[in-house]
Amino acid sequence: MGLRKERAAGTAAALKDAARRQFLEHGYLNTKITDITAAAGRATGSFYDHFASKEDLLQALLADMRAQASADIAQQGHPRDHDLTDREQLRAHLAVAWRVMRANLPVMAAVHESSIAAGLASGQAWQRLAEDTGMLREHLEYLRGRGHDLPGDPALVAAAMGGMLAALAFAMPPSGAPGYSDDEVIDTLTSLLRSGLAGR
Amino acid sequence: MGLRKERAAGTAAALKDAARRQFLEHGYLNTKITDITAAAGRATGSFYDHFASKEDLLQALLADMRAQASADIAQQGHPRDHDLTDREQLRAHLAVAWRVMRANLPVMAAVHESSIAAGLASGQAWQRLAEDTGMLREHLEYLRGRGHDLPGDPALVAAAMGGMLAALAFAMPPSGAPGYSDDEVIDTLTSLLRSGLAGR
DNA sequence: GTCTATACGCGGATAGAC
């Protein structure tokens, strides 16, 4: 925290930062507004000078994440005509998605949590997954258009791939732990999604 | 509800049934005990004559599910020496897992929800995923023992597969909807996990 | 903008009659 004093000077930023930490440790729904203000070292009432509600704060965090993520992606270019059957290209895609997710775990998980809490019957979960894997779907449709035959409907395959990635990203203990390295996870998923269990 | 009168006669059963419906529609954490009793047509106080808390009720539902699931599995035999690179055997495994999950969506989702709410930092999510995919891991270790080379560490591959399945099972709208049929999902996942995007 | 103090409502949990 030493070098970041000037950044944390803004209360809004301090609240966002505290929220991310609290969401990660206690879950989004479990986290009370008083937990956030306490962790940020501010008074309860100050929260409402910056955000209308916890939900509102989450939207702000989400906006931050999107801005950062699409900057990252745009920076390295992203034409539609990728060939995902190529190991390196597939790996590059998985790596970007993995890193964005892991870097924004608190926000990703919070959104996920609130989506489940909204009720599975709402269909909201599917809609979100479909949206989040839209780019992947386009790549698959491009492949199919070139005559390659896919394991199934592009949207379904894309959702399966995205779901796998998200499930692992949520489950893996956040850094440290006796876990796997990012590279090991990415390599494994690349191999599995490219060639399956049967292998080459 | 007509033919099930005798079953619903027991208040405990009625509460469980109502809970499943409420969990599915409003999520586990969102569902209040009064929601459950109201949906079951009982008084609030009656709840505590059967369960100590909502958490306790969830454990009961979980026990029911486990009993039913392991009966299903035991019935069709389950030796450790399966060959998951064989399309039919892989498909059979995925089909059983998919059907158990889908048949018990409310319970699966509730457990998942409370696991996320416990905080990602707790590592609980990973532990659960690892446990739930233990059988799969054993099959993979068997394969590896026979000289087959896997996409990565067996526990990690098993977790990836289980995570993919669970992510889709949660996201797919519960029946009806403009969605995919169970068979289509199972076929797609079988192909993807067996041969990957590159195909045979 | 930030604080302290407080009002208010929701929901978990219990007491006690039937």
Next chain:
DNA sequence: GTCTATCCGCGTATAGAC
């Protein structure tokens, strides 16, 4: 076992001084 009635803590949100 089931009900009605009620208590009480917790968390949200606001009022108002600084």
